[in-house]
Amino acid sequence: MIGALGLDSTLHLLAYSPPGWGANLLRGLGNSVIIALGAFGLGLVIGTLGAYGKLYGGPVTRDLLAVYTTVVRAVPELVLILILYFAVTDVVNQLLVAWGQSRIQISGVAAGIIVLGVVQGAYATEVLRGAILAVPAGQIEAARAMGMPPVLLARRITLPAMLSFAIPGLANLWLVATKDTALLAVVGFGELTQETRQAAGTTKAFFTFFLAAGMLYLSLSLVSGAIFGRIERWARRGQPGHGGGGR
Amino acid sequence: MKAMTRPHRVVMIAIGAGIVLWCVFALRWDWLPKYLPLIGQGIWRTLWILAITAALGFFLSIPLGLAQAAGPWYLAAPARVFCTVIRGTPLLLQLWLLYFGLGSLFPQFPWIRESELWPYLRQAWPYAVVALTLSFAGYEGEVMRGAFKSVPRGQLEAAKAMGMPRFTILRRIWLPQAVQRALPTLGGETVLQLKATPLVATITVVDIYAVASRVRQDTFIVYEPLLLLAVVYMAITGVIVLAFRALEGRLPTRVA
Amino acid sequence: MKKIVLTLAATLTLGTTAFAEPIKVGVAAEPYPPFAAPDASGTFSGWEVDMIGAVCAAAELECVVTPVAWDGIIPSLTSGQIDAIMASMSITAERMQTIDFSDKYYNTPTVIVAAKGAGIAPTPEGLAGKIIGVQVSTVHEAYAQKHFAGTAAEIKLYQTQDEANQDLVAGRIDATQADSIALDAFLTSETGMACCESMGAVADDQDVLGLGVGVGLRKGDEELKARFNDGIAKIIADGTYEAISKPYFASSIYGG
Numbered sequence: 001m002i003g004a005l006g007l008d009s010t011l012h013l014l015a016y017s018p019p020g021w022g023a024n025l026l027r028g029l030g031n032s033v034i035i036a037l038g039a040f041g042l043g044l045v046i047g048t049l050g051a052y053g054k055l056y057g058g059p060v061t062r063d064l065l066a067v068y069t070t071v072v073r074a075v076p077e078l079v080l081i082l083i084l085y086f087a088v089t090d091v092v093n094q095l096l097v098a099w100g101q102s103r104i105q106i107s108g109v110a111a112g113i114i115v116l117g118v119v120q121g122a123y124a125t126e127v128l129r130g131a132i133l134a135v136p137a138g139q140i141e142a143a144r145a146m147g148m149p150p151v152l153l154a155r156r157i158t159l160p161a162m163l164s165f166a167i168p169g170l171a172n173l174w175l176v177a178t179k180d181t182a183l184l185a186v187v188g189f190g191e192l193t194q195e196t197r198q199a200a201g202t203t204k205a206f207f208t209f210f211l212a213a214g215m216l217y218l219s220l221s222l223v224s225g226a227i228f229g230r231i232e233r234w235a236r237r238g239q240p241g242h243g244g245g246g247r
Numbered sequence: 248m249k250a251m252t253r254p255h256r257v258v259m260i261a262i263g264a265g266i267v268l269w270c271v272f273a274l275r276w277d278w279l280p281k282y283l284p285l286i287g288q289g290i291w292r293t294l295w296i297l298a299i300t301a302a303l304g305f306f307l308s309i310p311l312g313l314a315q316a317a318g319p320w321y322l323a324a325p326a327r328v329f330c331t332v333i334r335g336t337p338l339l340l341q342l343w344l345l346y347f348g349l350g351s352l353f354p355q356f357p358w359i360r361e362s363e364l365w366p367y368l369r370q371a372w373p374y375a376v377v378a379l380t381l382s383f384a385g386y387e388g389e390v391m392r393g394a395f396k397s398v399p400r401g402q403l404e405a406a407k408a409m410g411m412p413r414f415t416i417l418r419r420i421w422l423p424q425a426v427q428r429a430l431p432t433l434g435g436e437t438v439l440q441l442k443a444t445p446l447v448a449t450i451t452v453v454d455i456y457a458v459a460s461r462v463r464q465d466t467f468i469v470y471e472p473l474l475l476l477a478v479v480y481m482a483i484t485g486v487i488v489l490a491f492r493a494l495e496g497r498l499p500t501r502v503a
Numbered sequence: 504m505k506k507i508v509l510t511l512a513a514t515l516t517l518g519t520t521a522f523a524e525p526i527k528v529g530v531a532a533e534p535y536p537p538f539a540a541p542d543a544s545g546t547f548s549g550w551e552v553d554m555i556g557a558v559c560a561a562a563e564l565e566c567v568v569t570p571v572a573w574d575g576i577i578p579s580l581t582s583g584q585i586d587a588i589m590a591s592m593s594i595t596a597e598r599m600q601t602i603d604f605s606d607k608y609y610n611t612p613t614v615i616v617a618a619k620g621a622g623i624a625p626t627p628e629g630l631a632g633k634i635i636g637v638q639v640s641t642v643h644e645a646y647a648q649k650h651f652a653g654t655a656a657e658i659k660l661y662q663t664q665d666e667a668n669q670d671l672v673a674g675r676i677d678a679t680q681a682d683s684i685a686l687d688a689f690l691t692s693e694t695g696m697a698c699c700e701s702m703g704a705v706a707d708d709q710d711v712l713g714l715g716v717g718v719g720l721r722k723g724d725e726e727l728k729a730r731f732n733d734g735i736a737k738i739i740a741d742g743t744y745e746a747i748s749k750p751y752f753a754s755s756i757y758g759g
Contacts, residue, residue: 182337221335350673
């Protein structure tokens, strides 16, 4: 079977230095991880602001955020990536031209991070909102009664307590971010899936490269799972264990 | 509807309607009549791919979830591996592996071209359907595992004590309740499946996304086809959400 | 389907009149041997890349080869992300509505390639009931839509000619139509030699197939156009054109 798939004869194509494509794949993986990290981070920032806006903001803020999260969660990422890329580039360039500056070329990495970050932000808003709601209200009310300023309250009470509820959802979001970077392959950016396709297309060794890429993604998600497991255990430290039921 | 009449909502709806009207009149829509039949075909393809892969994937996820929830290790382990691999790799990669990878095998086995399956193996949509079905099954397998585990064991034990055959327990007690518990998540996952369908355009299946790309490439118009695309997807999402809400409403559940 | 303009050179452009800064010459990011193809390290090489070097040297311009996805290459020219297109783009009346062209720098016939022994004549009758694959946004797509849409069973559109070739090898399409030189490169490769052969040139249709390949430029960019025309004339006159073409082609591809 391995022979039929032509894997054994093509293993040398995975070598690190040219003409092996191994370095390209690893570079693509590096790009994917960088974009995923950037998008995840941006998503967290947007999500925190969005969650607070949805919980404590005025009616207009809440409705605008509801429109944002609904639209982003209803439209496919691919379409969003296209729209946002063109719109963001256009707006930025028009602003620059209006200020008498020259047009700039937004690099693929930056565009990917911004676009995926906006998408992640919508999901993160929901995850963080649910997590903040799960913090026992009494603690927050007590802190307010003591006159704690809102930022201190957020930093000392809400965020640490919310973390243990948010981690599973955030871990999911991280995995979604790593896999969404593959969509940038459709728009030609050189992350792992695109590099794989180019290597496979040039050398015709499809199974070899796609399976190699699959294993790289799989190890990324397994390692991420392990890391998030440890983070969750750290966030849950001191809490009584959940008795019996569920995962 | 009362919620829609609060003052700030009225203003926002008015602004929204204003934006929609501006889009309709100010942007270029002259390409619509020419491409309307193609758009119709694209929407139809998107819908049936969604429906078939969601249905098949769901039926496949039942044994996957059951194996992990209650099966012996030699069934649970492969199911777990399958779900982990599917959820750990991007759908795009799985799709391309199937289409390009299998496609590269065909010339090596000339007898495939003589076989009955060849007309289907030639076309692109079977690969799209298989890849999307497996993907849906992988994610739903996890959901169904949780759902099967969450049905109160007491009911199952009582049925077993009554001597009910295992398949009847599954059919009458376990499965319906598990599905009922999983419905909200299933609705969300179906929406996610809809959002995954544009990927089939990369393997020459002409869904609505491929049609919009074709319009953009033929006419060089940038935004309007994408806006139409967004509207179409939002409309389909709305229908899915309403359909699942109706399904959930059929069985009254007590919220504690 | 694709779309965007992601160039690898992220340089700031200062205005459009002075030629002190480099001219970004767009080539298709996807491989198109023997004209332009990337190797493992990402550097492009091929006849067209050599031509870019020669024409720019003769025109005293500093040119930077900038890969752009084929189906987003015209929008990226019109939006200013690149300054010229030298990606084997044919001069056609339809494209002239959006962009301008320099004089041609090569012109080769269009052929149809099919499986060995398939006996498909490159005419509408020969393609009756067959599946033909072409690259999107090319003159070949326009030609196929105009001449073969009535008789062929299906016209499949691919993002790159390479994918069309792969599907021809896999047997998913019966024939593909493209530039004779590009298909030559495919037919002399290992997979191409084993599977397929040329069925001959298609009947000419200058409206659709155009008058040869030229450098794509923005409308109104007269100065750059004059410089490119100068450069092309110079290298043809002093023999550089022949010298470049010798390692790649047996005879001149300038065409009539």
